[in-house]
Amino acid sequence: MVRRLHNSNEDDKKYEGKEGLNSPHNLAVTTFLVKEIAAIGEHPSDMIRAACVGYYETIRRNYTLSLPENKEKKEKEKKEKRLRSRRKRLLDVRSEVVQTEEEEGIWAGVTQELMSDEEDSSSNGMAVWLVKPPVFRSQQLSDLCSALQTRLEADPKYLAANRKPRLRVEGTQSDRDLPRVYDPDRAAVHFTPGSAPRPAVRPCLTTISANNNNRSSTSNRTPPPRRPTGRSLAFQSEDSPSRALEGYNVASFVDEDFLSDMDDNSLTPL
Numbered sequence: 001m002v003r004r005l006h007n008s009n010e011d012d013k014k015y016e017g018k019e020g021l022n023s024p025h026n027l028a029v030t031t032f033l034v035k036e037i038a039a040i041g042e043h044p045s046d047m048i049r050a051a052c053v054g055y056y057e058t059i060r061r062n063y064t065l066s067l068p069e070n071k072e073k074k075e076k077e078k079k080e081k082r083l084r085s086r087r088k089r090l091l092d093v094r095s096e097v098v099q100t101e102e103e104e105g106i107w108a109g110v111t112q113e114l115m116s117d118e119e120d121s122s123s124n125g126m127a128v129w130l131v132k133p134p135v136f137r138s139q140q141l142s143d144l145c146s147a148l149q150t151r152l153e154a155d156p157k158y159l160a161a162n163r164k165p166r167l168r169v170e171g172t173q174s175d176r177d178l179p180r181v182y183d184p185d186r187a188a189v190h191f192t193p194g195s196a197p198r199p200a201v202r203p204c205l206t207t208i209s210a211n212n213n214n215r216s217s218t219s220n221r222t223p224p225p226r227r228p229t230g231r232s233l234a235f236q237s238e239d240s241p242s243r244a245l246e247g248y249n250v251a252s253f254v255d256e257d258f259l260s261d262m263d264d265n266s267l268t269p270l
Helices: 002-007 024-038 045-066 068-095 101-107 139-153 156-161 184-190 256-260
Strands: 117-123 126-132 167-170 205-209 216-220 231-235 252-254 267-269
Touching: 002 024, 002 045, 024 045, 045 068, 068 117, 068 139, 101 139, 117 167, 139 156, 139 184
Parallel strands: 126 167
Antiparallel strands: 117 126, 205 216, 231 252, 231 267
Protein backbone atom coordinates (compact mmCIF):
# COMPACT_ATOMS: atom_id res chain seq x y z
CA MET A 1 0.00 0.00 0.00
CA VAL A 2 2.86 2.38 0.82
CA ARG A 3 4.58 1.68 -2.50
CA ARG A 4 1.38 2.08 -4.51
CA LEU A 5 0.44 5.39 -2.88
CA HIS A 6 4.00 6.69 -3.06
CA ASN A 7 4.39 5.95 -6.77
CA SER A 8 1.01 7.52 -7.63
CA ASN A 9 1.99 10.87 -6.10
CA GLU A 10 3.60 13.89 -7.71
CA ASP A 11 7.38 14.21 -7.48
CA ASP A 12 7.15 16.63 -4.56
CA LYS A 13 5.57 13.83 -2.48
CA LYS A 14 8.11 11.14 -3.32
CA TYR A 15 11.23 10.18 -1.39
CA GLU A 16 14.57 11.58 -2.53
CA GLY A 17 17.13 8.78 -2.38
CA LYS A 18 20.03 11.23 -2.32
CA GLU A 19 18.73 12.74 0.93
CA GLY A 20 18.55 11.21 4.40
CA LEU A 21 15.31 9.90 5.85
CA ASN A 22 15.13 12.81 8.31
CA SER A 23 15.63 15.54 5.72
CA PRO A 24 12.77 18.09 5.64
CA HIS A 25 11.53 16.81 2.28
CA ASN A 26 11.56 13.11 3.21
CA LEU A 27 10.00 13.80 6.62
CA ALA A 28 7.16 15.60 4.85
CA VAL A 29 6.71 12.61 2.53
CA THR A 30 6.57 10.20 5.48
CA THR A 31 4.05 12.40 7.29
CA PHE A 32 1.86 12.56 4.19
CA LEU A 33 1.95 8.79 3.59
CA VAL A 34 1.19 7.95 7.23
CA LYS A 35 -1.72 10.40 7.33
CA GLU A 36 -3.27 9.20 4.08
CA ILE A 37 -3.02 5.48 4.86
CA ALA A 38 -4.05 5.88 8.53
CA ALA A 39 -7.25 7.58 7.36
CA ILE A 40 -8.35 4.27 5.84
CA GLY A 41 -8.27 2.76 9.33
CA GLU A 42 -6.85 -0.65 8.44
CA HIS A 43 -3.38 -0.31 10.01
CA PRO A 44 -1.95 1.51 13.06
CA SER A 45 0.30 4.50 12.48
CA ASP A 46 3.40 2.76 13.87
CA MET A 47 3.06 -0.07 11.37
CA ILE A 48 2.55 2.38 8.50
CA ARG A 49 5.58 4.41 9.54
CA ALA A 50 7.74 1.27 9.67
CA ALA A 51 6.59 0.35 6.16
CA CYS A 52 7.47 3.86 4.96
CA VAL A 53 10.97 3.55 6.41
CA GLY A 54 11.42 0.19 4.71
CA TYR A 55 10.35 1.58 1.35
CA TYR A 56 12.63 4.59 1.75
CA GLU A 57 15.55 2.20 2.35
CA THR A 58 14.74 0.51 -0.97
CA ILE A 59 14.78 3.85 -2.78
CA ARG A 60 17.99 4.85 -1.02
CA ARG A 61 19.65 1.58 -1.99
CA ASN A 62 18.59 1.92 -5.63
CA TYR A 63 19.97 5.46 -5.71
CA THR A 64 23.28 4.32 -4.23
CA LEU A 65 23.60 1.54 -6.80
CA SER A 66 22.85 3.99 -9.62
CA LEU A 67 25.98 6.02 -8.87
CA PRO A 68 28.80 5.55 -11.43
CA GLU A 69 31.23 4.20 -8.83
CA ASN A 70 28.77 1.40 -7.98
CA LYS A 71 28.08 0.27 -11.55
CA GLU A 72 29.97 -3.02 -11.20
CA LYS A 73 28.31 -3.78 -7.87
CA LYS A 74 24.89 -3.12 -9.37
CA GLU A 75 25.52 -5.46 -12.30
CA LYS A 76 26.80 -8.15 -9.96
CA GLU A 77 23.71 -7.94 -7.75
CA LYS A 78 21.41 -8.04 -10.78
CA LYS A 79 23.16 -11.18 -12.01
CA GLU A 80 22.94 -12.85 -8.60
CA LYS A 81 19.25 -12.00 -8.40
CA ARG A 82 18.61 -13.59 -11.80
CA LEU A 83 20.50 -16.73 -10.82
CA ARG A 84 18.55 -17.05 -7.54
CA SER A 85 15.28 -16.70 -9.42
CA ARG A 86 16.27 -19.40 -11.90
CA ARG A 87 17.41 -21.77 -9.16
CA LYS A 88 14.06 -21.29 -7.43
CA ARG A 89 12.26 -22.06 -10.70
CA LEU A 90 14.30 -25.23 -11.19
CA LEU A 91 13.49 -26.41 -7.68
CA ASP A 92 9.77 -25.79 -8.14
CA VAL A 93 9.35 -27.52 -11.51
CA ARG A 94 11.54 -30.48 -10.61
CA SER A 95 9.64 -31.02 -7.36
CA GLU A 96 6.49 -31.58 -9.43
CA VAL A 97 7.91 -34.61 -11.28
CA VAL A 98 9.38 -36.55 -8.35
CA GLN A 99 7.71 -39.96 -8.51
CA THR A 100 9.14 -42.90 -6.57
CA GLU A 101 9.67 -43.25 -2.84
CA GLU A 102 13.41 -43.51 -3.44
CA GLU A 103 13.39 -40.19 -5.29
CA GLU A 104 11.30 -38.60 -2.56
CA GLY A 105 13.79 -39.84 0.03
CA ILE A 106 16.68 -38.14 -1.77
CA TRP A 107 14.75 -34.99 -2.70
CA ALA A 108 13.27 -34.35 0.74
CA GLY A 109 14.56 -31.12 2.27
CA VAL A 110 16.50 -29.99 -0.79
CA THR A 111 16.80 -26.20 -1.21
CA GLN A 112 17.34 -23.88 -4.15
CA GLU A 113 21.01 -23.41 -3.19
CA LEU A 114 21.62 -26.94 -4.50
CA MET A 115 20.21 -26.25 -7.96
CA SER A 116 22.54 -25.44 -10.84
CA ASP A 117 23.21 -21.90 -12.01
CA GLU A 118 21.75 -21.19 -15.45
CA GLU A 119 23.75 -18.40 -17.08
CA ASP A 120 22.88 -16.68 -20.34
CA SER A 121 25.15 -17.83 -23.15
CA SER A 122 25.11 -18.67 -26.85
CA SER A 123 26.15 -21.58 -29.04
CA ASN A 124 26.24 -21.49 -32.84
CA GLY A 125 24.36 -18.21 -32.77
CA MET A 126 21.58 -19.58 -30.55
CA ALA A 127 20.73 -18.56 -26.99
CA VAL A 128 21.43 -21.38 -24.53
CA TRP A 129 21.57 -21.99 -20.80
CA LEU A 130 25.12 -22.52 -19.57
CA VAL A 131 24.52 -24.94 -16.70
CA LYS A 132 26.94 -24.78 -13.76
CA PRO A 133 26.17 -27.27 -10.97
CA PRO A 134 27.42 -26.35 -7.47
CA VAL A 135 30.72 -27.96 -6.64
CA PHE A 136 29.45 -29.06 -3.20
CA ARG A 137 26.39 -31.01 -4.46
CA SER A 138 26.53 -34.77 -3.95
CA GLN A 139 26.71 -37.09 -6.95
CA GLN A 140 23.53 -38.84 -5.82
CA LEU A 141 21.58 -35.58 -5.86
CA SER A 142 23.18 -34.53 -9.16
CA ASP A 143 22.04 -37.78 -10.79
CA LEU A 144 18.50 -37.22 -9.53
CA CYS A 145 18.47 -33.61 -10.81
CA SER A 146 19.53 -34.86 -14.24
CA ALA A 147 16.80 -37.52 -14.25
CA LEU A 148 14.13 -35.02 -13.20
CA GLN A 149 15.23 -32.54 -15.86
CA THR A 150 15.03 -35.23 -18.56
CA ARG A 151 11.55 -36.13 -17.32
CA LEU A 152 10.51 -32.48 -17.46
CA GLU A 153 11.69 -31.99 -21.02
CA ALA A 154 9.57 -34.97 -22.08
CA ASP A 155 6.46 -33.62 -20.35
CA PRO A 156 3.97 -32.04 -22.83
CA LYS A 157 2.68 -29.64 -20.16
CA TYR A 158 6.19 -28.37 -19.47
CA LEU A 159 6.90 -27.95 -23.17
CA ALA A 160 3.61 -26.09 -23.67
CA ALA A 161 4.50 -23.66 -20.90
CA ASN A 162 7.96 -23.14 -22.43
CA ARG A 163 7.26 -22.58 -26.11
CA LYS A 164 10.88 -21.76 -26.92
CA PRO A 165 12.93 -23.83 -24.49
CA ARG A 166 16.63 -23.12 -24.53
CA LEU A 167 19.20 -25.78 -25.10
CA ARG A 168 21.09 -26.64 -21.91
CA VAL A 169 24.87 -26.79 -22.22
CA GLU A 170 26.95 -28.22 -19.39
CA GLY A 171 29.63 -25.84 -18.14
CA THR A 172 32.18 -25.84 -15.36
CA GLN A 173 31.08 -26.26 -11.76
CA SER A 174 29.90 -23.18 -9.89
CA ASP A 175 32.20 -22.06 -7.08
CA ARG A 176 29.59 -20.05 -5.20
CA ASP A 177 29.58 -20.14 -1.41
CA LEU A 178 27.94 -22.85 0.66
CA PRO A 179 24.56 -22.15 2.27
CA ARG A 180 25.00 -20.64 5.72
CA VAL A 181 22.73 -23.15 7.42
CA TYR A 182 21.30 -26.50 6.39
CA ASP A 183 19.36 -29.36 7.92
CA PRO A 184 22.07 -31.63 9.38
CA ASP A 185 19.86 -34.69 8.87
CA ARG A 186 19.77 -34.06 5.09
CA ALA A 187 23.27 -32.69 4.57
CA ALA A 188 24.87 -36.14 4.29
CA VAL A 189 22.61 -36.93 1.32
CA HIS A 190 22.78 -33.58 -0.46
CA PHE A 191 26.44 -32.54 -0.04
CA THR A 192 29.75 -34.07 -0.99
CA PRO A 193 31.70 -35.57 1.93
CA GLY A 194 33.34 -32.89 4.04
CA SER A 195 31.55 -29.95 2.42
CA ALA A 196 28.29 -29.83 4.39
CA PRO A 197 27.55 -26.54 6.19
CA ARG A 198 27.87 -26.50 9.94
CA PRO A 199 24.51 -27.01 11.67
CA ALA A 200 23.01 -24.03 13.46
CA VAL A 201 23.81 -23.85 17.20
CA ARG A 202 20.80 -24.61 19.34
CA PRO A 203 19.82 -21.65 21.55
CA CYS A 204 20.17 -21.61 25.34
CA LEU A 205 22.80 -24.34 25.37
CA THR A 206 26.38 -23.96 26.59
CA THR A 207 29.25 -26.41 26.22
CA ILE A 208 31.18 -26.93 29.46
CA SER A 209 34.57 -28.66 29.40
CA ALA A 210 35.54 -30.91 32.30
CA ASN A 211 38.77 -30.18 34.19
CA ASN A 212 41.95 -31.78 32.80
CA ASN A 213 40.25 -33.87 30.14
CA ASN A 214 38.82 -33.45 26.66
CA ARG A 215 35.29 -34.49 27.47
CA SER A 216 32.56 -31.89 27.25
CA SER A 217 28.94 -31.82 28.24
CA THR A 218 26.02 -29.61 27.26
CA SER A 219 23.77 -28.09 29.88
CA ASN A 220 21.04 -25.48 30.05
CA ARG A 221 21.95 -22.02 31.18
CA THR A 222 21.20 -21.39 34.85
CA PRO A 223 18.18 -19.11 35.23
CA PRO A 224 18.61 -15.93 37.30
CA PRO A 225 17.86 -16.33 41.04
CA ARG A 226 14.33 -15.56 42.12
CA ARG A 227 13.49 -13.24 44.97
CA PRO A 228 12.05 -14.93 48.07
CA THR A 229 8.28 -15.07 48.37
CA GLY A 230 6.51 -13.10 51.05
CA ARG A 231 5.39 -9.54 51.79
CA SER A 232 7.62 -6.51 52.16
CA LEU A 233 7.28 -4.59 55.45
CA ALA A 234 8.40 -1.13 56.61
CA PHE A 235 8.94 -0.13 60.24
CA GLN A 236 6.86 2.86 61.37
CA SER A 237 7.91 5.06 64.30
CA GLU A 238 7.61 8.67 65.38
CA ASP A 239 11.36 9.26 65.01
CA SER A 240 11.58 7.63 61.63
CA PRO A 241 8.26 7.51 59.78
CA SER A 242 9.50 4.99 57.24
CA ARG A 243 12.53 2.90 58.16
CA ALA A 244 13.12 -0.57 56.82
CA LEU A 245 13.34 -3.56 59.13
CA GLU A 246 16.74 -4.20 60.69
CA GLY A 247 17.68 -0.53 60.19
CA TYR A 248 18.46 -0.82 56.46
CA ASN A 249 16.78 0.98 53.60
CA VAL A 250 16.15 -2.33 51.88
CA ALA A 251 12.84 -4.16 52.00
CA SER A 252 12.86 -7.41 53.99
CA PHE A 253 10.60 -10.38 53.41
CA VAL A 254 8.67 -12.49 55.89
CA ASP A 255 6.13 -15.25 55.57
CA GLU A 256 2.50 -14.21 55.42
CA ASP A 257 1.66 -16.56 58.32
CA PHE A 258 4.07 -14.61 60.50
CA LEU A 259 2.39 -11.36 59.52
CA SER A 260 -1.11 -12.61 60.28
CA ASP A 261 -0.08 -13.65 63.83
CA MET A 262 1.32 -10.24 64.74
CA ASP A 263 -0.75 -7.69 66.67
CA ASP A 264 1.73 -4.82 66.36
CA ASN A 265 0.11 -2.26 64.08
CA SER A 266 3.42 -0.49 63.57
CA LEU A 267 4.25 -3.00 60.84
CA THR A 268 2.61 -1.88 57.63
CA PRO A 269 2.45 -3.99 54.45
CA LEU A 270 3.97 -2.18 51.46
